[in-house]
Amino acid sequence: MSIRTSFFAEARRLSVEDALPVVYKEVDLRENPDHPDHRFNLTVSPGEVVAIIGDEDSGVGDLGKWTLGLDHPPSGRVVVFGRNMATLSYDDLLLFRRQMGYLQVGDGLLQNLTLKDNVALPLRYASDHRMSEVHERVEALVRSFGLADDAGLRPAQANEESRRRAAVARAVALDPELLVMEAPFDGLTGRAARALLERATMREDGSRRTVVITAQDLPPSVTSFLDRVVRVADGQAVEESA
Amino acid sequence: MTAAVAAIGESGVRRLSVLGGLARFAFRVARSAGRLTRAGRLVTLRVLINQIRFTALQAVGLVTLLAALLSFLVIAQSTQQLGRFGALERVGTIMVVVVIRELGPLLTALIVVSRSGTAIAAELATNRVLGEVTALEAMGINPDIYLVLPRVLGCIVSVACLMILFDSVALVAGYIGAASTGMQLARYVQIVLAELAPKDVIITVAKGISFGAAVALFCSYHGLAVTKGPTEIPQAVTRGVIATVVAIFVMSAVFVGVAAA
Numbered sequence: 001m002s003i004r005t006s007f008f009a010e011a012r013r014l015s016v017e018d019a020l021p022v023v024y025k026e027v028d029l030r031e032n033p034d035h036p037d038h039r040f041n042l043t044v045s046p047g048e049v050v051a052i053i054g055d056e057d058s059g060v061g062d063l064g065k066w067t068l069g070l071d072h073p074p075s076g077r078v079v080v081f082g083r084n085m086a087t088l089s090y091d092d093l094l095l096f097r098r099q100m101g102y103l104q105v106g107d108g109l110l111q112n113l114t115l116k117d118n119v120a121l122p123l124r125y126a127s128d129h130r131m132s133e134v135h136e137r138v139e140a141l142v143r144s145f146g147l148a149d150d151a152g153l154r155p156a157q158a159n160e161e162s163r164r165r166a167a168v169a170r171a172v173a174l175d176p177e178l179l180v181m182e183a184p185f186d187g188l189t190g191r192a193a194r195a196l197l198e199r200a201t202m203r204e205d206g207s208r209r210t211v212v213i214t215a216q217d218l219p220p221s222v223t224s225f226l227d228r229v230v231r232v233a234d235g236q237a238v239e240e241s242a
Numbered sequence: 243m244t245a246a247v248a249a250i251g252e253s254g255v256r257r258l259s260v261l262g263g264l265a266r267f268a269f270r271v272a273r274s275a276g277r278l279t280r281a282g283r284l285v286t287l288r289v290l291i292n293q294i295r296f297t298a299l300q301a302v303g304l305v306t307l308l309a310a311l312l313s314f315l316v317i318a319q320s321t322q323q324l325g326r327f328g329a330l331e332r333v334g335t336i337m338v339v340v341v342i343r344e345l346g347p348l349l350t351a352l353i354v355v356s357r358s359g360t361a362i363a364a365e366l367a368t369n370r371v372l373g374e375v376t377a378l379e380a381m382g383i384n385p386d387i388y389l390v391l392p393r394v395l396g397c398i399v400s401v402a403c404l405m406i407l408f409d410s411v412a413l414v415a416g417y418i419g420a421a422s423t424g425m426q427l428a429r430y431v432q433i434v435l436a437e438l439a440p441k442d443v444i445i446t447v448a449k450g451i452s453f454g455a456a457v458a459l460f461c462s463y464h465g466l467a468v469t470k471g472p473t474e475i476p477q478a479v480t481r482g483v484i485a486t487v488v489a490i491f492v493m494s495a496v497f498v499g500v501a502a503a
Contacts, residue, residue: 049325065376068380070376070379070380079281093379094379094382094383094384095382096382097379097380097381097382098382102380102381104373104377104380106373108374108376108377108380109367109374110369110373110374110377110378111372111376112365121381121383122381122382122383124279124282124285125279125282125285125381125384125387125388126279126381126382126383127279128279128280128437129280130280130301131280131284166290171383209491
């Protein structure tokens with residue numbers, strides 16, 4: 001089933017045409033940078049899968065929230081699809097995020113909903129799908145993410161791998177152009193991590209999704225899927241080979 | 243002295259700030275109603291029905307019991323006092339004035355606060371602590387639409403329905419009490435109807451809407467205001483319940499003033 005596009009026209013209207021998916025400009029990753037030149041700068045191109053890694057105190061854990069506009073950096077700019085996230089109003093941010101997917105640390109699943117209902121959430125409340133279309137799309141996502149057996153479980157009843165798969169299925173339910181994932185492989189086996197990333201990078205039309213991953217470390221099994229690995233050192237981005 | 247004035251000022255400003263926050267919150271929730279998607283409308287309706295089941299249907303037994311007991315107490319006390327003055331016929335008047343107009347709506351709202359208000363505040367505070375509110379915002383879903391709106395509508399419908407139930411049970415129980423003093427049913431109905439005015443119906447509906455909205459809005463606001471962690475949840479519940487109880491009493495007083503005018 002293809003994703004309806006009319007509802008996302010509004011979200012895209014807020015973007016700048018042909019703008020890069022994500023640009024971090026002179027961002028302070030640490031509360032007290034020891035040098036004014038130690039700023040984080042990074043550009044993510046369309047279709048690129050980039051992993052940003054760093055220690056717990058490197059500030060890398062904040063990048064996901066800043067990219068979604070859920071919080072803002074103390075200084076510097078996070079520009080997504082040409083828009084400085086700090087300048088959008090709360091209502092515009094809600095609209096704008098429909099073209100972005102987000103996997104927050106842990107999974108962010110709603111505990112009183114089944115995994116299947118969690119996957120259906122964005123389709124029900126952030127799209128103009130009819131109920132029948134929502135059912136059809138959710139079934140397809142559940143099958144595609146291998147959740148058929150666990151779909152009726154609540155997050156607390158499911159194992160970590162199923163929860164993570166459900167959270168990623170929910171993040172890509174609207175087939176977003178950009179996916180931001182925070183520590184997506186923690187607690188997963190190498191094979192499960194690779195399968196999850198493989199599915200997350202694939203868009204409905206077969207093209208590659210732009211993916212930004214923030215983590216403290218990466219399992220070796222996923223590196224072949226990454227276009228770039230960037231390590232945060234002293235608040236700056238240092239390119240590593242993927 | 244200066245410090246004392248400053249302390250009063252600080253606390254006053256804090257309270258005003260909470261009131262301002264509540265007003266903005268109520269406005270945001272009301273505005274969000276117009277932004278429901280078509281699938282969202284159906285799901286919200288389902289959540290609303292569930293909320294009514296928890297808030298109204300599951301409280302029917304308790305409301306019936308308390309309404310009957312309150313009527314029994316009022317009738318028992320009034321017949322004793324009125325009997326001394328040979329004014330037993332005023333029992334119906336007392337039922338309408340005391341139970342239907344004042345105590346019925348007040349007790350109904352207090353029952354809903356203690357059962358559902360606490361649940362709403364605790365649930366939304368847990369949603370906040372577990373990062374579920376952030377998850378909703380990240381998906382482009384307005385938490386007011388998903389979490390608050392169905393609860394507000396559910397509480398409004400539930401409190402209004404429970405008030406009608408409370409008044410009905412109270413009137414029936416009142417008749418049973420009055421009948422024990424020898425009053426005929428026709429006479430009782432005549433006295434009650436003579437006391438009831440169309441204004442009473444309008445005020446009961448208005449109380450149902452405002453008390454119901456107050457329960458859901460105050461408890462949701464304090465539940466969602468949790469920031470620090472799970473230890474703050476019981477405090478949020480307490481704050482929500484106390485604020486709602488105070489608001490309900492204040493609104494009751496305002497309704498008395500409006501009715502008198």
